[in-house]
Amino acid sequence: MGKEEPLQALVDYLAVDMQACNHVIMDRMQSSVPLVSQLAAHLIVAGGKRLRPLLTLASARLCGYEKDSADHITRHVRLAACIEFLHTATLLHDDVVDESMLRRGTESANAVFGNSASVLVGDFLFSRAFQIMTEDGSLEVMRIISKASATIAEGEILQMTVQNDLSTSISRYFEVIHGKTAALFAASCRVGAIVANQSRQHELALESFGTNLGMAFQLVDDALDYSAKQEELGKTIGDDFREGKITYPILIAYEKSTPVEKEFWQRVIQDGKQEKGDLKQALILIRKYNVIEETLKEAMVFANKASSALDVFPESELHTILKNIANYTVHRHF
Amino acid sequence: MGKEEPLQALVDYLAVDMQACNHVIMDRMQSSVPLVSQLAAHLIVAGGKRLRPLLTLASARLCGYEKDSADHITRHVRLAACIEFLHTATLLHDDVVDESMLRRGTESANAVFGNSASVLVGDFLFSRAFQIMTEDGSLEVMRIISKASATIAEGEILQMTVQNDLSTSISRYFEVIHGKTAALFAASCRVGAIVANQSRQHELALESFGTNLGMAFQLVDDALDYSAKQEELGKTIGDDFREGKITYPILIAYEKSTPVEKEFWQRVIQDGKQEKGDLKQALILIRKYNVIEETLKEAMVFANKASSALDVFPESELHTILKNIANYTVHRHF
Structure with missing residues (x-):
């Protein structure tokens, strides 16, 4: 078995859930302040493995989770997006703290947008994560x-x-x-x-x-x-x-x-x-x-x-x- | 009437509530990591007007709030502390963003402890604010x-x-x-x-x-x-x-x-x-x-x-x- 395969198998298994999660992520990183969405997109759209939200989705499925409400966004998808926002917020702040100029093989957000914007958009994503949790209830x-x-x-x-x-x-x-x-x-x-x-x-x-x-x-x-x-x-x-x-x-x-x-x-x-x-x-x-x-x-x-x-x-x-x-x-x- | 008097009147009126709130603040800013408490204390103990928690306490009292549970910390006190934590977190991040060296007439936290510590302790206080809210329920x-x-x-x-x-x-x-x-x-x-x-x-x-x-x-x-x-x-x-x-x-x-x-x-x-x-x-x-x-x-x-x-x-x-x-x-x- 190739070395990347277990992660790819997980991504494949959860493809539908992950697609729904990506929709929530794209939707909820929008803001009336364009710089917020631009900076968040820089990091979030660029990708990364999305390992943490995958773990939330996988754990729910392993526990036999099925959609339990009329809500078109299921709870595990919503919370997976919340986890990714929280993780992204910590990455933004980490790069400021470490003065990193690279992240995921490309220029880090602080290198492109400056430290101040990275700190504040981190705070925004952090707050948004808590808003999403509140919606979950x-x-x-x-x-x-x-x-x-x-x-x-x-x-x-x-x-x-x-x-x-x-x-x-x-x-x-x-x-x-x-x-x-x-x-x-x-x-x-x-x-x-x-x-x-x-x-x-x-x-x-x-x-x-x-x-x-x-x-x-x-x-x-x-x-x-x-x-x-x-x-x-x-x-x-x-x-x-x-x-x-x-x-x-x-x-x-x-x-x-x-x-x-x-x-x-x-x-x-x-x-x-x-x-x-x-x-x-x-x-x-x-x-x-x-x-x-x-x-x-x-x-x-x-x-x-x-x-x-x-x-x-x-x-x-x-x-x-x-x-x-x-x-x-x-x-x-x- | 002297110019400071309305604020002093509010402080006097809410003295008991505010003392309880200060206890919660001092208690909940403790951490197993000493630098967290030290930096938080630098800003929180130094004071400031505590206008925002005073507003929470005053609003509750204006609405006739009385202690409604056996809990020794009442809800308005707990939430006032939560508001102060959130406010302190934003101050810490603001000072990093503005590169301010002074805050409340004394050296700002970032001047004393550095930007990285200010960003991260801000994150801690932010998280703690949400933990307190969760306890409120x-x-x-x-x-x-x-x-x-x-x-x-x-x-x-x-x-x-x-x-x-x-x-x-x-x-x-x-x-x-x-x-x-x-x-x-x-x-x-x-x-x-x-x-x-x-x-x-x-x-x-x-x-x-x-x-x-x-x-x-x-x-x-x-x-x-x-x-x-x-x-x-x-x-x-x-x-x-x-x-x-x-x-x-x-x-x-x-x-x-x-x-x-x-x-x-x-x-x-x-x-x-x-x-x-x-x-x-x-x-x-x-x-x-x-x-x-x-x-x-x-x-x-x-x-x-x-x-x-x-x-x-x-x-x-x-x-x-x-x-x-x-x-x-x-x-x-x-």
């Missing part, structure tokens, strides 16, 4: 998503707090990625179960699937930034390195390094004093200590937990696809 | 506040769009200040009526009070930036001028100016080419055309509408205080 959904939203902000702030700090513990790193990534994955899945009126057990199983999938996803993302394979494929690597971001690969490499090598990490990460050739040296140390493999091994632990969490559901085509997705998350691009 | 309240929140972002973006543009119409300016200021004033008041289970008529009356009060408030704010009186009091003026912000005073002054004077405005506002002495020249033109008086006259129209909107309520001490507040909004600092 479930207090339980609102409680879960607003909590996830606060957790995302806390995760991002924690990440900023530990930047350049090589004494950061692995458990602190896990706290960061739980906040910045896994919390929204978890919420995306859980609300799918809620609209389908599933049992608490199934709701928590999907939440666990989302959490663990998100942890695996972020670990792999952090590994990819130091992957020679990525570089061979012509992709940019070393962004995290240049920012002095504290990620799993850095923590593992630092831990295993000799005192002299530790001095190198202290200079480039802790003190942020980087020179030409430093990334190359970092990659040499990362290869020397099998750091990518270690990171992927850790990611696989989470991916396996994600997969096991789905065992409470009966076998089905979608069930298989989702289990494959967990595995694929770790093996993508390798 | 009224879909109607959520609908009103989430809509106001989207309108605020649109107003801010519209303001950015018309920056430096002297061809902006007065009605477009009103659209900007309705979004950036009046929408939240309106929502603050309206939710007070909702928790008190008042009639639709009273709910809309309070919304109208808030809208018009907010419009008056922002017009006066925009006048103060060009007020010689303010300068005599040692306050900074000319911030809007330096940013090329399109406000009522600028639009009126430009409209009345001779062709030669118009060229001045075009250079300093449209082209943003400002030299030493330009603010002084702007103030001369503003005095020549009675622009401050015109702006305050317009503000008074809104203030009178705000006051009249309260006529559906029976006379009471609080009723009188709120009517005085409307008047005071225009006469403050003059």
Whole structure:
């Protein structure tokens, strides 16, 4: 099986739902202020995998959700769009925070429209996400998503707090990625179960699937930034390195390094004093200590937990696809 | 009557409610991530008038709201805190957008903690506001506040769009200040009526009070930036001028100016080419055309509408205080 296939299988399985979701997204990003729609379109229309809304749609379907009202937009579709708005808002703000000039292979919104517009359109999309939730009307959904939203902000702030700090513990790193990534994955899945009126057990199983999938996803993302394979494929690597971001690969490499090598990490990460050739040296140390493999091994632990969490559901085509997705998350691009 | 007295009278009248609200604010801005609480405290503890939560508390009381549950935190107190969080979030983002280094007479959060932290803590407070609303549990309240929140972002973006543009119409300016200021004033008041289970008529009356009060408030704010009186009091003026912000005073002054004077405005506002002495020249033109008086006259129209909107309520001490507040909004600092 090709490496992209599990995700493509999910996209194919949910094609009708996703099309409906895209309609809601296009419709609800409209504003009487043209710049709002233009900037939102820059990011939303450009695409991305739409992984989070796919998880909401998939979770609802896995729980046997069928349209339950005369409303022409079904609940899972509406909430999937809400999740995508929330995610897009965080991306817009992240790019301002990281001063990123690229996003999804094209110029980032802040590079094109400026930081101010990115901050404010993020706020608009955030508000719109809450308006959509209000239309859905479930207090339980609102409680879960607003909590996830606060957790995302806390995760991002924690990440900023530990930047350049090589004494950061692995458990602190896990706290960061739980906040910045896994919390929204978890919420995306859980609300799918809620609209389908599933049992608490199934709701928590999907939440666990989302959490663990998100942890695996972020670990792999952090590994990819130091992957020679990525570089061979012509992709940019070393962004995290240049920012002095504290990620799993850095923590593992630092831990295993000799005192002299530790001095190198202290200079480039802790003190942020980087020179030409430093990334190359970092990659040499990362290869020397099998750091990518270690990171992927850790990611696989989470991916396996994600997969096991789905065992409470009966076998089905979608069930298989989702289990494959967990595995694929770790093996993508390798 | 001294000029500060109507606001002080409101603060005194609502002292017990406001103390409870401050407790909720202090309690709910806590986070496991220390930087979140520190930055929030920088802005929230420093104070400010707390005008918006006061409006929620006052509106509820004007509608005869009494504690209606065994909950030790009453609904109007909880929602007043929610409104203050939302307002604080927008202030944090505004200061990033405007690159302001001062806020409430002290260093702004972005000056102390940086733009990134301000963006992310704004997001946290925004999320927390929605969590508090979810705890309140009224879909109607959520609908009103989430809509106001989207309108605020649109107003801010519209303001950015018309920056430096002297061809902006007065009605477009009103659209900007309705979004950036009046929408939240309106929502603050309206939710007070909702928790008190008042009639639709009273709910809309309070919304109208808030809208018009907010419009008056922002017009006066925009006048103060060009007020010689303010300068005599040692306050900074000319911030809007330096940013090329399109406000009522600028639009009126430009409209009345001779062709030669118009060229001045075009250079300093449209082209943003400002030299030493330009603010002084702007103030001369503003005095020549009675622009401050015109702006305050317009503000008074809104203030009178705000006051009249309260006529559906029976006379009471609080009723009188709120009517005085409307008047005071225009006469403050003059």
